[in-house]
Structures are given as structure tokens and as C-alpha cells.
Amino acid sequence: MKTMTGAKMVVEALKDQGVEVVFGYPGGAVLPIYDEIFQQNEIRHVLVRHEQGAVHAAEGYARSTGKPGVCLVTSGPGATNAVTGLTDALMDSIPIVVLTGQVPTFMIGSDAFQEADTVGITRPCTKHNWLVKDTDALGDVIHQAFHVAKGGRPGPVLVDIPKDVQFASGKYVPPAKAQTAHYAPRVKGDPEAILRMVEMIEEAEKPIFYTGGGVINSGPGACRLLREFVDATGFPITSTLMGLGAYPASGRHWMGMLGMHGLYEANLAMHGCDLMINVGARFDDRITGRIADFSPRSEKVHIDIDPSSINKVIHVDVPILGDVGHVLEEALALWKARGSKTRAPALAKWWAQIGEWRKVECLRYRNSDKVIKPQYALERLEALTKDRKDRFICTEVGQHQMWAAQFLGFEEPNHWMTSGGLGTMGYGFPASIGVQMAHPDALVINVAGEASWLMNMQEMGTATQYRLPVKQFILNNERLGMVRQWQQLLHGERYSHSWSEALPDFVKLAEAFGWKGIQVKDPADLDAAILEMLAYDGPVIVDCLVEKHENCFPMIPSGKAHNEMLLGEAETDGAIDAKGSVLV
Numbered sequence: 001m002k003t004m005t006g007a008k009m010v011v012e013a014l015k016d017q018g019v020e021v022v023f024g025y026p027g028g029a030v031l032p033i034y035d036e037i038f039q040q041n042e043i044r045h046v047l048v049r050h051e052q053g054a055v056h057a058a059e060g061y062a063r064s065t066g067k068p069g070v071c072l073v074t075s076g077p078g079a080t081n082a083v084t085g086l087t088d089a090l091m092d093s094i095p096i097v098v099l100t101g102q103v104p105t106f107m108i109g110s111d112a113f114q115e116a117d118t119v120g121i122t123r124p125c126t127k128h129n130w131l132v133k134d135t136d137a138l139g140d141v142i143h144q145a146f147h148v149a150k151g152g153r154p155g156p157v158l159v160d161i162p163k164d165v166q167f168a169s170g171k172y173v174p175p176a177k178a179q180t181a182h183y184a185p186r187v188k189g190d191p192e193a194i195l196r197m198v199e200m201i202e203e204a205e206k207p208i209f210y211t212g213g214g215v216i217n218s219g220p221g222a223c224r225l226l227r228e229f230v231d232a233t234g235f236p237i238t239s240t241l242m243g244l245g246a247y248p249a250s251g252r253h254w255m256g257m258l259g260m261h262g263l264y265e266a267n268l269a270m271h272g273c274d275l276m277i278n279v280g281a282r283f284d285d286r287i288t289g290r291i292a293d294f295s296p297r298s299e300k301v302h303i304d305i306d307p308s309s310i311n312k313v314i315h316v317d318v319p320i321l322g323d324v325g326h327v328l329e330e331a332l333a334l335w336k337a338r339g340s341k342t343r344a345p346a347l348a349k350w351w352a353q354i355g356e357w358r359k360v361e362c363l364r365y366r367n368s369d370k371v372i373k374p375q376y377a378l379e380r381l382e383a384l385t386k387d388r389k390d391r392f393i394c395t396e397v398g399q400h401q402m403w404a405a406q407f408l409g410f411e412e413p414n415h416w417m418t419s420g421g422l423g424t425m426g427y428g429f430p431a432s433i434g435v436q437m438a439h440p441d442a443l444v445i446n447v448a449g450e451a452s453w454l455m456n457m458q459e460m461g462t463a464t465q466y467r468l469p470v471k472q473f474i475l476n477n478e479r480l481g482m483v484r485q486w487q488q489l490l491h492g493e494r495y496s497h498s499w500s501e502a503l504p505d506f507v508k509l510a511e512a513f514g515w516k517g518i519q520v521k522d523p524a525d526l527d528a529a530i531l532e533m534l535a536y537d538g539p540v541i542v543d544c545l546v547e548k549h550e551n552c553f554p555m556i557p558s559g560k561a562h563n564e565m566l567l568g569e570a571e572t573d574g575a576i577d578a579k580g581s582v583l584v
Contacts, residue, residue: 007032027074029101032166049458053430055085060434076114091421095154135170143178152185153306189322204275205346213242214280222325249409264362293561396452399481426455506543521545
């Protein structure tokens with residue numbers, strides 16, 4: 001084993017882990033590591049403008065590549081600024097490795113300058129974290145960190161490195177000798193449970209596949225197996241927000257997203273099914289609605305690599321602990337070996353019922369030739385970009401995020417980056433920077449609301465410095481749209497602080513940073529604005545002025561069941577009755 005300084009160990013370990021990009025911001029407690037970064041050319045460092053931006057950029061990089069994203073920040077405020085991104089990554093199972101500087105070991109606990117209990121602060125928002133006090137252990141710990149971030153249910157990890165450990169010399173442990181055997185999540189499913197699931201597939205009359213981000217995290221092979229299984233059985237499939245792209249939006253069995261702002265047919269199918277197969281989703285509250293009435297008449301299967309997720313929220317009949325890719329492979333092979341049986345006549349009736357629900361046209365909205373409706377803006381964005389195989393979409397959080405999930409189609413995994421579990425405003429812009437770093441020639445679009453986008457607007461400098469041609473498509477309604485919608489529907493139209501009276505001129509803001517700025521407010525000019533955005537070879541802000549009081553439907557009010565949706569235009573046209581039944 002080679003002898004080197006702790007700072008050099010950090011860089012050596014990152015190289016051995018195949019890291020190509022590090023997002024970071026320097027400070028006193030990490031200067032030895034930055035000095036080592038300066039003396040090499042294999043790893044590219046991206047200087048962000050805020051540590052939260054660094055973590056979200058690493059998330060975008062990780063989500064779009066399947067490889068861990070890496071951040072480097074200093075002690076104290078550098079580490080605490082990273083907490084939101086760490087929590088976001090934990091909720092959405094995004095593998096990132098955050099390296100933080102710390103005051104020298106002999107000063108820990110003395111309230112030294114820029115000291116914080118980083119390990120204590122980040123323990124609840126990481127899969128695991130380490131404070132390294134021995135330089136000899138540093139290489140081993142960093143390799144463990146990558147192993148834990150990628151293994152099992154992916155997630156964020158943090159390594160806190162005191163400054164004296166960075167200066168001191170020690171023996172570097174290479175990846176092959178790192179102690180990683182203690183973390184070995186189970187990947188193979190129980191054969192008896194898989195057999196029972198196959199028997200249930202053969203017997204089901206109203207089945208549904210319910211998939212989540214776990215399918216994408218398992219890798220491209222899992223997505224291919226899912227597609228094969230769905231197409232072979234002919235079962236309908238729906239997905240969480242995080243699972244979009246695992247099954248193609250153009251696929252004939254696709255029903256769209258389900259949940260609070262999911263499609264009418266997907267929600268009613270979940271409510272009425274007799275077999276629900278959960279593949280890599282965690283039964284979060286935005287999907288389940290009122291737990292007592294969630295999919296009340298179904299037998300339930302849950303495939304997940306995280307044992308803590310099984311029976312945590314919804315009790316299931318057949319729990320299968322394992323990697324979804326391995327489980328799907330074994331289940332598909334067994335189902336084929338038993339004759340590829342389904343109850344075809346019953347399945348045909350089930351699809352006929354779904355067809356009736358689809359007639360509601362739950363995404364219907366009343367368009368205008370006077371003002372741009374946000375749904376129309378995304379329909380046109382989809383129409384003008386859907387043929388681009390290199391298209392990656394990020395979002396901020398709010399109404400625009402839900403409209404993007406409803407109106408944009410994703411044919412492949414890892415092309416959709418959004419903040420699901422934590423709902424972090426300010427996520428999308430820095431995430432788009434991470435995606436663009438990973439895919440320099442791709443079309444990267446961040447669909448944003450003006451309020452969310454302003455939360456990390458400082459990263460404009462990052463995009464300018466690194467010549468990243470990210471496109472920021474802002475649906476500007478001058479409101480906190482989702483907050484305003486809830487205040488209208490649930491709080492007696494008392495609009496308490498859900499708008500801003502001091503928005504910038506986004507075109508001038510773009511120009512101030514050397515970007516291109518485009519403002520569009522007439523529906524007739526929308527296509528031209530989008531095409532101008534696509535044609536420009538640098539970063540762009542499109543300030544798309546949209547209807548200020550448009551609501552996002554369908555919507556399941558908080559605490560309601562899947563068959564208690566508000567449907568907007570479809571509802572006002574009398575398409576459903578009070579119980580959610582179709583009038584045909």
C-alpha cells in the first residue's frame with residue numbers, strides 16, 4: 001500500500017472509484033484536498049455558487065447516469081448548506097457521496113471557527129456517515145462510502161474529514177482491499193414468494209403493475225425485464241412520479257402516473273384492481289391517499305430491496321425482499337415455464353373498463369388564444385422535443401412539476417429528474433447543470449415555476465462559467481401555484497402570501513449572466529419561442545407568461561381515497577358522478 005497524505009488519498013480514492021466530476025465549493029477546512037485537485041487533470045471540478053446547488057447537481061448527475069454523484073464542501077456552513085440536498089437524495093434513493101471538511105481533530109468540540117457536528121446533523125439524512133480521525137483509515141472509508149451509496153436501496157452518504165487528517169500521511173487502502181463485505185443487501189428473492197406471485201398473476205382478473213423509482217435504480221436490465229413482463233402478460237401498468245420512463249409512455253399498456261395528481265384511469269384502476277404488484281415503490285402518501293381505502297379489494301405483492309419499506313405503510317399479502325431486476329427475471333422465467341397463463345377473457349373486460357375511464361379525458365382543459373395555458377405550453381414543448389432521443393427533463397417543484405409529469409412522455413429511464421419525496425423547491429436548475437455535465441451534447445430542459453427557480457438562481461454563474469447550454473423553461477404565473485391552488489380549494493380562497501410583488505425581468509437577468517433571454521405571452525408565439533430556445537447553443541431562459549389561476553387536475557384532496565378525485569374541466573362537463581363513477 002502506498003504512503004501519501006490524506007488529501008491525496010481523497011483524490012486517489014475518487015479516481016479509483018471512476019469519478020469524473022466533483023461538484024463543490026472550497027473553504028478553509030478542505031484546502032488541502034483542493035490543492036491536490038489542482039495538481040491533477042483526471043477529475044473535473046465544477047465550482048457551484050452554493051453548496052445546496054452542489055448536492056442537487058450531483059443528484060442530477062447520478063439520476064441521469066446511474067453512477068454516484070460526488071460533492072466536496074467545507075466545514076460548518078458548507079456542510080449545513082448541503083443538508084437539504086442530502087435529505088432530498090435520501091427520500092428519492094439517489095446515490096451521492098458528500099465529502100466535508102472538518103476542523104482539526106484536537107479542536108473538535110471546542111466551538112472552533114466553522115465547526116459543526118456534521119456527523120450528528122447529517123445522521124438522519126444519510127444512509128450512513130463517517131468521521132475519519134485516522135489517516136490510515138481514510139481510503140478504506142471512502143471506498144466503503146461508495147459501496148454503501150450504490151448498494152441495496154441507493155442513497156446519500158457523507159465522509160467528514162478533519163483538516164489534520166488531510167495533512168497527515170498514511171497508507172492508502174485500494175478498493176480491492178476495502179472492508180465492504182459487512183454491507184451485503186439481499187438481491188435474490190424468496191423462491192416460494194416468487195412462485196406465489198406467479199400463481200396470483202395466473203389467477204388475477206383485474207391486475208395492475210404499480211412501479212416506482214426502484215426499477216430505474218436497479219438498472220437498464222430491470223427496466224427491460226419489466227417491459228417484457230408487462231407486454232407478455234398484457235397487464236396495465238402505472239407508475240409513481242419517480243418511476244416515469246421505466247415503461248415507455250408510448251407503450252400500449254401504459255396508463256400514466258397515479259396518485260394525488262395522477263390520471264383518472266390509473267387511480268380508479270388502482271382502486272378497483274384485484275391484484276396489485278408493487279415493483280420498487282414505497283407506498284408514499286402521495287400515492288396511497290387515505291390508507292384505509294387504498295386498493296381495498298386487492299391482493300398485494302411488494303418487491304423491494306429495502307426491508308424497512310415492506311409492510312411499513314401498507315400491509316401486503318406477498319412480500320418479496322430483493323433487487324427488482326433479479327426478482328423480475330426469476331418470476332418471468334417461472335411464469336413462462338408454467339405456460340405464460342393469464343385469464344384472458346377477464347383481462348379483456350378489465351381493459352374495457354379502463355377504456356371507459358379513459359373516455360373522461362381527465363387532462364382536458366379549456367385552452368385560450370388570449371393567454372398561454374400551462375398545459376398547452378407543455379403540450380407544445382413535448383411536440384417539439386419528443387423526437388430528441390437525447391432529451392433530459394428536470395423540474396422544480398409545484399404545479400409545473402405535475403403538469404410536466406402529465407403532459408411529457410418518457411420512453412427511457414434516467415431521462416426524468418425531479419424531487420419526489422422531499423419536494424424541494426430549487427432542485428431543478430442545479431440538477432440540470434449536473435445532467436448537462438454528464439451529457440454535454442444532450443438537450444437538457446428544466447421545467448420550472450418562477451418561485452422555485454429563484455431559490456437557486458445563483459447557479460446561473462456556474463452554467464456560464466462551464467459553458468453549459470441548459471434550457472430553463474419557466475412557467476411564470478407570478479404565484480406559488482400549488483400553494484395558491486390549495487388555498488383556493490381547501491382554505492376558503494384566503495391567499496396568504498402565495499404571490500410575489502417583486503419578480504425580476506427574467507430576460508434582463510439572463511442577459512446579465514451572458515445567457516439568452518426570451519419572453520413569450522401570446523399563444524401564437526409559443527412555438528417560435530420554443531424553437532428559438534432549442535436552436536440557441538448556450539444557456540437560455542424562456543419566461544413563459546401563463547394563466548395565473550390555472551389549477552392542476554386531476555387532484556385527490558389530502559386524506560381522500562383514489563375514487564374521490566377533483567377533475568376540473570372533465571368534472572364541470574358532468575363526466576363523472578359524486579362517487580367517481582363514469583356516466584356512459
